[in-house]
Amino acid sequence: MIFIKNTTIVTQNSKRQIIEDGAILAEGNKIADIGQSAKLEKKYAKAKKKTIDGRGKVAIPGLINAHTHAAMSLLRGFADDMPLNDWLEKKIWPAEAKLGPEDICRGTKMACQEMLQSGTTTFNNMYWQPAQEIRAAREIGLQDFVGLTALDSGGMDIGPAQIAAEYERLKSKTGEDIKLVLTPHSIYAVSEETLRWCKKFADDNDLLLHIHLSETEEEVKNCLAKHKCQPVEYLEKIGFLGGNVVAAHCCWLSEKEIKILAKQKVSVAHCPVSNLKLSSGVAPLGKLLKAGVNVALGTDGPASNNCLDMFGEMKIAALIHKWDERNPAAADAQTILDMATINGAKALKIDKNIGSIDIGKQADIVLIDFDKPRLKPRHNMVSHLVYAAQGGDVCGVIIGGKVLL
Numbered sequence: 001m002i003f004i005k006n007t008t009i010v011t012q013n014s015k016r017q018i019i020e021d022g023a024i025l026a027e028g029n030k031i032a033d034i035g036q037s038a039k040l041e042k043k044y045a046k047a048k049k050k051t052i053d054g055r056g057k058v059a060i061p062g063l064i065n066a067h068t069h070a071a072m073s074l075l076r077g078f079a080d081d082m083p084l085n086d087w088l089e090k091k092i093w094p095a096e097a098k099l100g101p102e103d104i105c106r107g108t109k110m111a112c113q114e115m116l117q118s119g120t121t122t123f124n125n126m127y128w129q130p131a132q133e134i135r136a137a138r139e140i141g142l143q144d145f146v147g148l149t150a151l152d153s154g155g156m157d158i159g160p161a162q163i164a165a166e167y168e169r170l171k172s173k174t175g176e177d178i179k180l181v182l183t184p185h186s187i188y189a190v191s192e193e194t195l196r197w198c199k200k201f202a203d204d205n206d207l208l209l210h211i212h213l214s215e216t217e218e219e220v221k222n223c224l225a226k227h228k229c230q231p232v233e234y235l236e237k238i239g240f241l242g243g244n245v246v247a248a249h250c251c252w253l254s255e256k257e258i259k260i261l262a263k264q265k266v267s268v269a270h271c272p273v274s275n276l277k278l279s280s281g282v283a284p285l286g287k288l289l290k291a292g293v294n295v296a297l298g299t300d301g302p303a304s305n306n307c308l309d310m311f312g313e314m315k316i317a318a319l320i321h322k323w324d325e326r327n328p329a330a331a332d333a334q335t336i337l338d339m340a341t342i343n344g345a346k347a348l349k350i351d352k353n354i355g356s357i358d359i360g361k362q363a364d365i366v367l368i369d370f371d372k373p374r375l376k377p378r379h380n381m382v383s384h385l386v387y388a389a390q391g392g393d394v395c396g397v398i399i400g401g402k403v404l405l
């Protein structure tokens with residue numbers, strides 16, 4: 001048992017409760033009790049437990065990175081200040097073609113360490129060499145939604161036969177911590193036939209689908225030229241959309257497409273830092289939320305961000321939408337924190353198990369050191385988490401009841 005006492009708990013529960021002088025008891029991999037510290041200390045006085053004094057710290061649920069490419073940590077700083085297509089075709093894809101299995105394992109491990117140290121406990125990943133990714137994520141202890149990637153361009157050709165074989169080979173290695181996801185790269189790098197196959201395979205095997213969508217204006221223009229409709233309309237037309245789809249980016253959406261995403265219960269993984277760095281665009285966050293679309297937050301890969309710090313992502317997300325909507329009340333701190341926690345869990349269809357500090361949920365808890373001039377005075381914890389805290393303020397991480405940092 002782990003007992004965290006004398007701490008402030010930003011629960012992210014359905015009431016968005018904040019408990020001062022709180023305590024959390026974790027038993028096995030679950031949260032067994034939450035409440036006032038003095039009361040719980042008395043209640044569990046005789047229980048054999050490891051006690052963590054959380055004085056000066058704030059406990060939050062583990063952060064969820066809803067879209068990344070972990071092994072690209074190897075390409076951090078390798079190609080910057082370029083448009084997406086040149087960046088991908090001239091620099092990234094040729095470099096990635098040279099990465100071997102061991103490289104991918106090392107790159108993923110490095111990314112997992114970075115995520116762990118900055119409070120991310122679960123990530124939704126798109127890459128290849130999934131067996132190496134599983135090895136790395138298990139070694140560091142993060143929960144990983146491992147993408148089985150389909151790609152028909154960039155010198156890579158990974159199609160249905162290879163994906164189905166990989167799925168058969170890896171499904172016995174999955175568990176609470178590792179889940180397999182189908183990740184067709186995008187509508188421009190995957191054929192219609194393969195997209196249709198991915199949809200059917202995902203539905204048949206109860207898997208999530210994770211895809212890049214409407215990232216750049218060029219993607220939309222090319223789609224209009226080729227398919228005579230916008231990207232979201234195209235995916236709806238071929239029957240790809242549904243509640244198991246996580247669409248990353250979604251910067252260039254028409255009003256009609258926003259309605260389709262809401263109707264089809266697609267979750268969006270918003271990646272503002274990568275979108276700004278590659279000058280791809282700004283997702284219409286306010287309109288998506290108003291339409292009832294579940295929007296989570298992702299960093300995208302470390303080559304286009306260039307880090308995996310969800311605190312940095314939260315701050316930028318809040319700031320750009322205030323400007324984009326010319327409204328300082330847009331993208332308020334609570335909305336943004338929701339995107340990095342419970343909305344991420346909803347996108348990954350595991351909100352019954354993670355995304356908030358609730359009794360019965362998995363014990364994924366992050367402690368942040370608020371005993372710093374930068375995080376004082378304590379007027380508003382949620383405000384500090386979004387506007388002032390950084391990944392480096394994380395001082396403790398528990399995943400599934402195990403203390404990993």
Ligand SMILES: [Zn+2]
Nearest residue numbers: 212248300301
């Ligand atoms: Zn991406």
